[in-house]
Amino acid sequence: MIVTAGLTKRFGRVTAVEDLSLQVREGDRYGFLGPNGSGKTTTVRMLLGLVFATSGGIEVMGKPLPRRATEVLAEVGALIEGPAAYGHLSGRTNLALLDAAGPGGRRRTRRARVDAALEQVGLAGIGRRPVRAYSLGMRQRLGLAAALIRSPRLLILDEPTNGLDPQGIHEIRELLLELNQGGTTVFLSSHLLAEVEALCTRVAVLDRGRLVVQEDLATLQAPTGLVVVRSPDADLVARTLDGRVARRDGDRLFVRDVGPAELADRLVAAGVRLHELYPERRTLEEVVLALTGTGSDRVQP
Amino acid sequence: MIRVELAKVLRRPRTWIAIFLLCLLPVIVGVFVALTDIAPRPGEGPAFLSAVLGNGALFPAAALGIVLPLFLPVAVAVVAGDAVAGESSAGTLRYLLVRPVGRTRLLVAKLTAVLAFLLTAVTAVALTAYVVGVRLFVPDPANVNASTAAVASLSGTSLTGQQILLRTAYVIFYISWSMLGVASVALFLSTVTDSSLGAALGALAVLVLSQVLVTLDAASSVKAYLPTRYWLAWVDFFREPILWRDIQRGTLVQGVYVAVLLAMTWANFMTKDVTS
Numbered sequence: 001m002i003v004t005a006g007l008t009k010r011f012g013r014v015t016a017v018e019d020l021s022l023q024v025r026e027g028d029r030y031g032f033l034g035p036n037g038s039g040k041t042t043t044v045r046m047l048l049g050l051v052f053a054t055s056g057g058i059e060v061m062g063k064p065l066p067r068r069a070t071e072v073l074a075e076v077g078a079l080i081e082g083p084a085a086y087g088h089l090s091g092r093t094n095l096a097l098l099d100a101a102g103p104g105g106r107r108r109t110r111r112a113r114v115d116a117a118l119e120q121v122g123l124a125g126i127g128r129r130p131v132r133a134y135s136l137g138m139r140q141r142l143g144l145a146a147a148l149i150r151s152p153r154l155l156i157l158d159e160p161t162n163g164l165d166p167q168g169i170h171e172i173r174e175l176l177l178e179l180n181q182g183g184t185t186v187f188l189s190s191h192l193l194a195e196v197e198a199l200c201t202r203v204a205v206l207d208r209g210r211l212v213v214q215e216d217l218a219t220l221q222a223p224t225g226l227v228v229v230r231s232p233d234a235d236l237v238a239r240t241l242d243g244r245v246a247r248r249d250g251d252r253l254f255v256r257d258v259g260p261a262e263l264a265d266r267l268v269a270a271g272v273r274l275h276e277l278y279p280e281r282r283t284l285e286e287v288v289l290a291l292t293g294t295g296s297d298r299v300q301p
Numbered sequence: 302m303i304r305v306e307l308a309k310v311l312r313r314p315r316t317w318i319a320i321f322l323l324c325l326l327p328v329i330v331g332v333f334v335a336l337t338d339i340a341p342r343p344g345e346g347p348a349f350l351s352a353v354l355g356n357g358a359l360f361p362a363a364a365l366g367i368v369l370p371l372f373l374p375v376a377v378a379v380v381a382g383d384a385v386a387g388e389s390s391a392g393t394l395r396y397l398l399v400r401p402v403g404r405t406r407l408l409v410a411k412l413t414a415v416l417a418f419l420l421t422a423v424t425a426v427a428l429t430a431y432v433v434g435v436r437l438f439v440p441d442p443a444n445v446n447a448s449t450a451a452v453a454s455l456s457g458t459s460l461t462g463q464q465i466l467l468r469t470a471y472v473i474f475y476i477s478w479s480m481l482g483v484a485s486v487a488l489f490l491s492t493v494t495d496s497s498l499g500a501a502l503g504a505l506a507v508l509v510l511s512q513v514l515v516t517l518d519a520a521s522s523v524k525a526y527l528p529t530r531y532w533l534a535w536v537d538f539f540r541e542p543i544l545w546r547d548i549q550r551g552t553l554v555q556g557v558y559v560a561v562l563l564a565m566t567w568a569n570f571m572t573k574d575v576t577s
Binding site: 049052146 | 309399
């Protein structure tokens with residue numbers, strides 16, 4: 001769906017993105033992660049033909065950008081760095097104007113498209129209020145409606161849940177899952193690990209303009225081979241498993257070289273009381289923190 | 302896209318306030334002149350105002366003369382300066398471009414909307430001034446010569462009502478063409494900066510500079526090429542016969558400025574990274 005090769009962007013002497021090669025497959029829910037200032041937004045803008053790459057190539061839906069941007073973008077919906085609308089007009093009018101501005105779509109069916117998009121994002125009863133009277137969350141929903149109005153094959157969303165409450169975040173996640181099941185590829189750029197972890201099937205991590213990892217989420221979160229045991233008899237466990245305890249953290253022991261089932265059998269046989277016993281998995285947060293430095297918004301002397 | 306841009310300009314309260322103020326200004330001047338019957342002496346004050354007391358049909362031309370030096374350029378610079386920079390600072394530019402609207406198409410639509418504003422504003426000023434002028438300046442029966450409809454041209458011979466109408470139409474086009482030069486400067490700056498105010502002020506700064514140089518003897522070598530040099534040439538439409546020389550030069554000079562600036566605008570916008 002999206003392929004970039006050696007994508008590089010320099011602003012003056014600052015290199016925002018360097019030698020970036022992404023592969024987003026059709027049907028992916030692709031999480032594009034990175035600390036603030038790591039080049040996520042610049043990359044998103046290049047994928048949309050807003051910013052021109054210094055070098056390297058982009059193909060979206062098999063067509064090169066920015067040369068064939070008009071064809072490609074007609075099938076892409078996007079939310080880039082927050083929503084934007086004309087404050088003195090209503091949300092409905094804003095959507096109708098945006099729909100009328102570009103190619104495709106007959107005028108007769110415009111109202112139906114606007115209504116459907118508003119319905120999808122939960123703004124069906126919005127009325128004629130001007131956008132400047134909207135709350136942050138409502139603006140965000142309107143921005144999503146604008147991205148969805150053309151029923152795109154590819155959604156490129158930059159921080160889509162900004163300003164939404166937990167209920168709203170859940171709703172939007174359900175909506176994106178539903179769209180994805182209907183065949184829409186979702187490219188989600190975010191610095192919120194939990195959001196990506198909850199939604200995405202595939203993850204790329206960007207750090208200071210460079211790609212540090214691009215992998216299926218399931219692979220990144222594969223068991224580490226250690227088994228975590230939590231027990232009030234931690235000392236007894238340590239003695240029973242002498243030499244196999246990789247490390248200890250209070251009443252929590254990390255055991256290596258043995259499967260969870262076998263370990264449970266042995267501990268129960270030894271008369272150990274167990275609170276918890278499970279294979280250790282790394283969270284996405286641990287993976288990302290291990291791979292990236294601090295964000296560029298942290299200024300050190 | 303052009304229709305969308307026109308709708309956006311029309312739906313903006315600012316557009317109508319600007320046009321209303323432009324129309325109001327000559328009316329205020331007209332009311333003062335009509336009430337006191339004191340017109341500026343020929344050659345002083347706004348062009349044509351001295352002739353208006355004799356016949357209200359000349360008031361549209363006088364009204365355009367009043368708004369031309371400052372108010373009209375300000376209004377045009379504000380609207381054209383906002384064209385791209387306003388979208389950019391509101392963040393809507395990126396959504397228009399990914400909709401997708403081609404960059405060239407966007408510029409053409411913006412230019413068309415500015416042009417529509419310009420023609421509407423100039424025509425509105427002329428129409429208001431005609432309606433007001435005919436009511437305010439009723440020729441004094443004692444001074445009326447045989448043909449009441451006839452007005453003395455600047456050259457002394459008479460113009461019929463029909464001639465005045467036609468020549469006022471010429472003036473509307475000539476002034477709009479001059480203002481298109483202002484619009485081009487503002488539109489170019491609008492693609493350079495994200496601040497609509499900056500673009501509008503920049504365009505006005507260019508005009509002020511040009512005006513200063515026009516009056517400066519030391520700059521006489523470049524005078525003929527300055528954008529505002531022939532702005533006042535529209536007065537020549539009211540000579541009998543029409544004095545075409547300055548009008549032609551003015552049209553040509555403006556045309557070159559418009560062509561060069563629009564080309565610069567296009568080149569800049571096509572290659573610009575949209576980071577707003």
